[in-house]
Amino acid sequence: MGKVIAIANQKGGVGKTTTAINLAACLAVLEYKTLIIDADPQANATSGLGHDPRTVQSSIYECIIDDDEPKNIILPTTTPNLNILPAHIDLVGAEIEMISLPNREKMMKRVIDKIKDNYHFVIIDCSPSLGLVTVNALTAADSVIVPVQCEYFALEGLGKLLNTIKIVQSRLNQSLDIEGILLTMYDTRLRLAKQVVEEVRTHFQQMVFDTIINRNTKLSEAPSFGETIIIHDADSTGAINYLNLAREILQKNNMTRMDQADIEIDLLNEK
Numbered sequence: 022m023g024k025v026i027a028i029a030n031q032k033g034g035v036g037k038t039t040t041a042i043n044l045a046a047c048l049a050v051l052e053y054k055t056l057i058i059d060a061d062p063q064a065n066a067t068s069g070l071g072h073d074p075r076t077v078q079s080s081i082y083e084c085i086i087d088d089d090e091p092k093n094i095i096l097p098t099t100t101p102n103l104n105i106l107p108a109h110i111d112l113v114g115a116e117i118e119m120i121s122l123p124n125r126e127k128m129m130k131r132v133i134d135k136i137k138d139n140y141h142f143v144i145i146d147c148s149p150s151l152g153l154v155t156v157n158a159l160t161a162a163d164s165v166i167v168p169v170q171c172e173y174f175a176l177e178g179l180g181k182l183l184n185t186i187k188i189v190q191s192r193l194n195q196s197l198d199i200e201g202i203l204l205t206m207y208d209t210r211l212r213l214a215k216q217v218v219e220e221v222r223t224h225f226q227q228m229v230f231d232t233i234i235n236r237n238t239k240l241s242e243a244p245s246f247g248e249t250i251i252i253h254d255a256d257s258t259g260a261i262n263y264l265n266l267a268r269e270i271l272q273k274n275n276m277t278r279m280d281q282a283d284i285e286i287d288l289l290n291e292k
Contacts, residue, residue, distance in 0.1 A: 023056075023140040024274065025133055026200055027162035032178050033149035035170040036205035038065045039240060040266075041146035043259070044166075046249035047267035049103035053141035053276075056095065059108035060129070060158050061148040067107040070098045071247030080109040084132040085157075086118055091136050100249050104140075116153040125153065126193050130161035141276075151185050159186065160193045164200035169221060171207045171214040171233075176221070200270065205234040232266040235259070 028041045038061065045057040058081060059066040064074035074080075077096075083089040084106070095104045119125040129145075137143050145158045159165060165186060169175050183199075190197045202225055208214045222229050234240075240259035243250050250260045 023137040023143050024164070025137060025143040025145065025162045026270075027145040027147055027158045027165045028168065029147040029155060029159065029165050029182065030167055030169070030178075031149055031151045031155070031182055032170075032174075036168045036203075036234060037061075037149065038069060038146050039244075040166065040168050040203060040205065040234070040263075041066055041144050042069050042244070043240070043250045043263040044266055044270075045142070045144045046100045046103055046251045047260075047263045048142050048144075048270075049100050050251050051264075051267055051271070052102060053271075054102050054139070055142045055144065056104050056106060056136065056140045058106045058129075058133070058143060058145045058158075060112070060145050060154055061108055062110055062112040063148070064108040064110065064112075065244070066146040067105060067109075069244035069247065070100075070103075070105050070249070072096055072105065072107055074107065074109055077107045077109050080107050080112065081129075081132070082109055082111045082115055085115055085128045091132050092139075095136070098249075099247075099252055103249075106136075112154065119153055119157075126156050126160050129154070129157035133161045151182065156185075156189060156193070159189045159197060162194070162197060164198040166200045166203055168203045168205045168234075171204055171211075171217045173213065173217070175217045176224075199228055200273070201230040202228050203230050203232070203234065203266065206236050207233045208236045230266060230269055232262060232269050234262045234266070237262075 028037050045055045049055045067074045079094045084091045091106055095106050097104055147155045147158045204218055235258050237259035239254045239257035240250055243253035
């Protein structure tokens with residue numbers, strides 16, 4: 022049975038889609054069959070993996086609203102072991118259409134339950150909001166990763182998101198776990214970035230991933246080519262960071278073992 026991980030933060034521009042795409046790609050190249058679900062009407066994960074949202078025939082919207090079979094809508098990507106269930110701008114209207122439906126918070130879970138056994142991991146790229154589609158993603162997920170940008174307003178809204186997660190845990194999905202808080206867009210030249218890292222680690226301690234995602238030009242370039250960072254530039258800092266994150270998640274879930282020598286080599290590569 023595949024593990025379902027939602028990537029969520031109602032604050033935009035924190036690296037949600039970048040994390041969803043590249044974490045999924047790194048898990049895939051480590052030979053874990055992975056599906057990414059684009060649950061954002063902007064469909065950036067869809068375009069970032071080489072598919073034009075404007076020409077997508079069916080999407081997660083049709084699965085939720087029209088009960089279409091997700092296995093017939095899933096698309097391949099250029100990364101081996103990585104598929105995508107795409108999004109379309111129509112997803113904007115899904116929240117309005119779901120309001121009157123019974124079990125409206127569990128519509129996405131019903132979709133994912135049909136296919137998750139075919140994958141080791143299912144990664145959900147959530148929209149930058151705490152609306153009904155995001156609540157659906159959290160209800161369907163086994164855990165959630167919260168990307169936090171290493172800038173001044175990093176903690177703004179984080180408490181609200183964690184409170185939403187607690188509400189989902191208590192009312193809709195008791196097994197929902199916080200996989201971890203991921204620090205993103207880290208600039209080693211800025212003292213402020215280091216202060217944010219220290220503050221987040223002090224407040225949330227073991228909830229914070231050891232891996233930090235550095236600011237990296239190649240990470241920004243890759244989506245314009247419809248490629249993951251692994252395909253675009255496997256030797257870049259961004260690729261190394263996301264591979265380390267994938268290994269950390271695998272280790273946390275007892276799916277692999279990293280010995281001390283591997284950790285030291287990875288840390289050396291990041292410097």
